[in-house]
Amino acid sequence: MKDMFAHQLDVLSAQGLRRSLKVVASVQGREIVLDGQKVLNFCSNDYLGLAADPRLVHATEEAMVRRGFGAGASRLVCGNFDEHEALEHELAAFKHASAALVFSSGYMANTGIIPALVSRGDAVFADRLNHASIVDGIVLSRADLCRYPHKDMNALDEMLGKATGARRKLIVTDTVFSMDGDLAPLEDIVRLAKQHDAWLMVDEAHAFGVLGPTGAGLVEALGLEADVPLQMGTLSKAAGAYGAYCAGDALLKEYLLNSARSFIFTTAIPPAVAAAGRAALNIMKSEPQRRVRVLELACRMRDGLKKLGFDTLESATPIIPVMVRKASVASEMSQKLLAQGIFVSAIRPPTVPAHTARLRVTVSAAHTDEDIQRCLEAFEHAC
Numbered sequence: 001m002k003d004m005f006a007h008q009l010d011v012l013s014a015q016g017l018r019r020s021l022k023v024v025a026s027v028q029g030r031e032i033v034l035d036g037q038k039v040l041n042f043c044s045n046d047y048l049g050l051a052a053d054p055r056l057v058h059a060t061e062e063a064m065v066r067r068g069f070g071a072g073a074s075r076l077v078c079g080n081f082d083e084h085e086a087l088e089h090e091l092a093a094f095k096h097a098s099a100a101l102v103f104s105s106g107y108m109a110n111t112g113i114i115p116a117l118v119s120r121g122d123a124v125f126a127d128r129l130n131h132a133s134i135v136d137g138i139v140l141s142r143a144d145l146c147r148y149p150h151k152d153m154n155a156l157d158e159m160l161g162k163a164t165g166a167r168r169k170l171i172v173t174d175t176v177f178s179m180d181g182d183l184a185p186l187e188d189i190v191r192l193a194k195q196h197d198a199w200l201m202v203d204e205a206h207a208f209g210v211l212g213p214t215g216a217g218l219v220e221a222l223g224l225e226a227d228v229p230l231q232m233g234t235l236s237k238a239a240g241a242y243g244a245y246c247a248g249d250a251l252l253k254e255y256l257l258n259s260a261r262s263f264i265f266t267t268a269i270p271p272a273v274a275a276a277g278r279a280a281l282n283i284m285k286s287e288p289q290r291r292v293r294v295l296e297l298a299c300r301m302r303d304g305l306k307k308l309g310f311d312t313l314e315s316a317t318p319i320i321p322v323m324v325r326k327a328s329v330a331s332e333m334s335q336k337l338l339a340q341g342i343f344v345s346a347i348r349p350p351t352v353p354a355h356t357a358r359l360r361v362t363v364s365a366a367h368t369d370e371d372i373q374r375c376l377e378a379f380e381h382a383c
């Protein structure tokens with residue numbers, strides 16, 4: 001067994017694809033201490049700069065005093081606290097939905113929701129660049145996986161039309177693609193779902209807190225609430241907390257809490273973690289300037305990178321890919337940036353398709369104008 005492990009690790013090393021862990025010894029933020037080095041951080045998903053906000057910390061401390069730490073059991077046994085219920089009510093209101101169900105993480109939400117909706121004999125239509133947790137949810141469901149080329153609506157139309165033998169059809173898409181930072185053509189997807197009588201589920205992980213007039217996501221930005229019955233998202237990115245949700249109607253919630261295995265067969269998130277999510281929601285509601293700021297900084301960063309000649313694909317969000325294509329070049333550039341005190345992670349296959357390695361720059365509302373300038377200067381010297 002050990003021979004196999006060593007061999008596989010050698011293969012990854014030879015391909016420049018071996019991963020390793022770095023250690024953060026500071027709070028999460030625009031500047032972190034990484035493996036002992038103080039660096040400007042351009043790779044977290046903490047888009048609103050909330051991960052270390054004292055109000056989240058205080059809410060967590062206060063809830064721990066009242067409720068202790070561990071939930072002690074699954075939600076359906078004796079682990080369903082008043083904090084979970086309150087978070088779900090507040091999330092539903094924030095998402096303009098009648099109900100929300102909290103899961104332990106976005107990964108667990110996707111691997112629980114999808115198999116609760118479809119099974120053998122059904123077909124799921126998924127954008128090729130959807131997040132791995134969606135793919136894993138589909139594999140677990142045993143439904144047929146039909147992957148369409150990224151944002152290719154003609155291909156989706158054709159695939160839906162050909163799936164005449166499928167009992168149910170489900171389309172699943174990220175609304176903001178996590179590695180490209182571009183937007184799903186959601187209006188077209190809604191139209192095709194109606195035309196082909198397919199169900200629709202969206203993953204708002206990277207849109208939640210960032211897009212839409214109140215930060216509810218891309219569905220809100222496009223006014224499609226009535227057309228998208230099932231929206232999941234996570235509290236671990238812009239909300240700076242942990243946990244995830246599925247928002248929809250009360251019947252959907254009732255169905256999922258009776259059928260989603262990743263909800264039923266796991267211990268509830270600690271009530272104090274739910275309290276952190278609530279504190280984050282409050283800040284997202286009361287401080288819309290964070291959303292405005294992060295989008296403004298993202299524009300500045302994208303424009304600067306383009307001026308330097310980099311390809312940033314169709315990014316329209318705080319996620320900005322800098323395409324270098326070769327995995328080894330991505331790793332080298334990331335090292336050169338780090339040597340200048342700038343942390344941008346290299347994203348390589350299998351996280352992205354072969355020959356599309358990149359540096360994934362993310363911007364946060366916590367960054368200063370000077371931070372953006374320093375990052376751009378470092379890129380100029382890293383080529």
Ligand SMILES: Cc1ncc(COP(=O)(O)O)c(C=O)c1O
Binds near residue numbers: 110133203234
């Ligand atoms: C699109 C998307 N969905 C789901 C997830 C999983 O969310 P979580 O980190 O809460 O497990 C992520 C990120 O990790 C993601 O990018």
